[in-house]
Amino acid sequence: MNGGDAEVRDGLRYPWAQPPASGEVLEVADGVLWLRMPLPFRLDHINLYLLRHEAGWVVVDTGMNTAQTVAVWERVFAEVFQGQPVLAVICTHFHSDHAGVAAWLTERFHCPLYMTAAEFRSLHVQVPDEAPPAWAFVDFYRKAGFSLEQAGEFHGAIQNKHFRPLNCTGFRRLREGSELKIGDRRWQVLIGSGHSPEHACLYAAEDGLLISGDQVLPRITSTVGVQATEPEADPLRDWLDSLERLRSVPDSVLVLPAHERPFFNLHQRLAQLQVHHQGHLERMLASCDEPRTALELMAVLFPRLSGRFDELMALGETLAHANYLISEGALVREEHGELRRYRRAPAQAVAPDPQRVF
Structure with missing residues (x-):
């Protein structure tokens, strides 16, 4: 379960010193492929995971709604899956880099989408694209100290279609503690919140694997923010509570995150994230x-x-x-x-x- 060039940095151990090239895959465990999907901004990638299942594949997260994403998927279908179908799509949460083309994949392969209920609902709640922006949107930024002109620029910044996942018409619900049998593995669903409402992680206890999505990332920190849609929210409390619950997962797991590289020493990273936010406070x-x-x-x-x-x-x-x-x-x-x-x-x-x- 390593590429022979392990690296230790800031208390975390990385089995692979380098990620796969953009748009390429690397096997990180038997039947688990790490796909490095490009993104069109400074954080230039998302890690997707492809799980072999019988005569097909289960996809964990999808990439953004861009032509580049679709082109990479077409190459994966031909060169990696070699004509085998996608049997299911799992989205850890609703953000556009994770669920951007979930509807396209499920429609193309006539397969189900798995998400938690709160994430599926959030997938369909978009900031309205009317001009000028709604009063509540402007009021949120004006109260924070920005000008009317700056509030309008914020509204424009989030109208890019890349940040708008395609709409999905149905899903199968993931719940805390439920299990998915994929190939020979049993993956338990662990729910976190703060970064998003009801983020799903997948934990294979017998194999020591944790697909963490954005709930735990190495080196960088996940966004934990209050938005105009819920200005009185307390997502940081939800986030810190979720980190504490993840301590029930053994420190020995290989964490497969949505950004950066897979790593060991989960508990060390949880402590680092807690210290980071305590410093901000x-x-x-x-x-x-x-x-x-x-x-x-x-x-x-x-x-x-x-x-x-x-x-x-x-x-x-x-x-x-x-x-x-x-x-x-x-x-x-x-x-x-x-x-x-x-x-x-x-x-x-x-x-x-x-x-x-x-």
Whole structure:
């Protein structure tokens, strides 16, 4: 289960020093192929996993809705599957790089799609493409400290069709603890949240394999953000709780992530992710002796950004940390005209106020 060039970095052990070339596959376990699917932006790849099953294949995640993705799949069908069909598609979660062409694959092969219920619903909830953008969308960014013009640019940034998966008409539900028998393996479904509503990981206990999707990544951290669709959400709490639950999986598993390279030492990575977010929380709290907007706090946590899409992600993460601290009673949020500002809670405060209806 290694390529002969293992590497240890930051406490994690990588069995393969190099990933397969873009669009190519590498066998990481018997009947489990790692496909490096290209993406059209700075994070230039997603790892998909192809599981051999009887006279066909089960696909875990799909890539984005782009012509390049379809071209890679056509080559995989011919050169890797050699005419054998796709028997099922499993999507770990609804994000466009994971479910972008799920509908195309299932329609082409007349096969089922497996997802959790919350992820399937989220797949069909898109930011409306009307112009100008809806009031609630603009209000979200204006309260954070952005201008009306910048809010419009954010709206434009997410209208790219690459970020809009094709619509699927039906699915088979994945639930926590349910099992899928694929080939000779039994994969248990483990559910996490925070990065997405009901993210599915696949754990093959007897073989020591964990397909982690975006729930655990090496080297980089998954986006945990608050979006305009649910401005009062507390995804960071969901995320940290999910990381803690994953400690029930043995540290010895080979983690097969959606980005970067497969690795060992799961528990070390879980601890690193927890420390990373704790550092963000501490820096934010230290910056709030005076009231700060989300835009000002974003500059504290993410001082180097390039472009509107980076700002979208960074604002979501900033608000996730702010909402967590509010729920802990450590921050208070105040309305200042059209702006929201955050400041350290008074020392006597022990709990946040109940959620206001308006």
